[in-house]
Amino acid sequence: MSKLLDRNLNLYSIMTNKLPLYDEWMEVENVLIWRDEIHDELEAGASLTDEQLRALKDADDRLLAQRERLVRDFPSAFENTESISPRQWWWHLPEGPDVRDEAQQAA
Numbered sequence: 001m002s003k004l005l006d007r008n009l010n011l012y013s014i015m016t017n018k019l020p021l022y023d024e025w026m027e028v029e030n031v032l033i034w035r036d037e038i039h040d041e042l043e044a045g046a047s048l049t050d051e052q053l054r055a056l057k058d059a060d061d062r063l064l065a066q067r068e069r070l071v072r073d074f075p076s077a078f079e080n081t082e083s084i085s086p087r088q089w090w091w092h093l094p095e096g097p098d099v100r101d102e103a104q105q106a107a
Contacts, residue, residue: 005046008037013055016062025074031063032077035090060090064100067093 012034022028038056042048048056063070071078071094081091089103 002041002046005038005041005048006052008034008041009048009052009055009059012038013059016059016066019062019066019070025077028070028074029077032090035060035063036088039088060100063090064093064097067097 012031015031015034019028019031022031075094078091078094084091086092086103087107089099092099092103
């Protein structure tokens with residue numbers, strides 16, 4: 001486990017806890033960018049402990065729980081995402097509540 005991955009996971013977790021408080025699209029976009037950082041490190045071969053996997057799932061669950069509000073109130077955060085891989089499901093929240101499950105099944 002890298003220290004960078006651990007830091008990014010901690011920040012992402014904190015940010016998803018604060019999602020209900022965000023009122024600017026850039027705050028929402030920052031959450032998605034932090035999730036990208038975690039994804040990139042995992043794609044590069046980093047691994048998570050069981051505890052970190054649970055923390056990531058919990059944070060992702062919080063993000064999905066806010067999906068409707070995020071898509072409704074911050075549509076600009078999800079513009080021009082056609083070229084982003086479906087595996088990076090967090091950018092494709094407008095596609096529906098099952099976007100994470102669909103990305104995992106396609107992987």
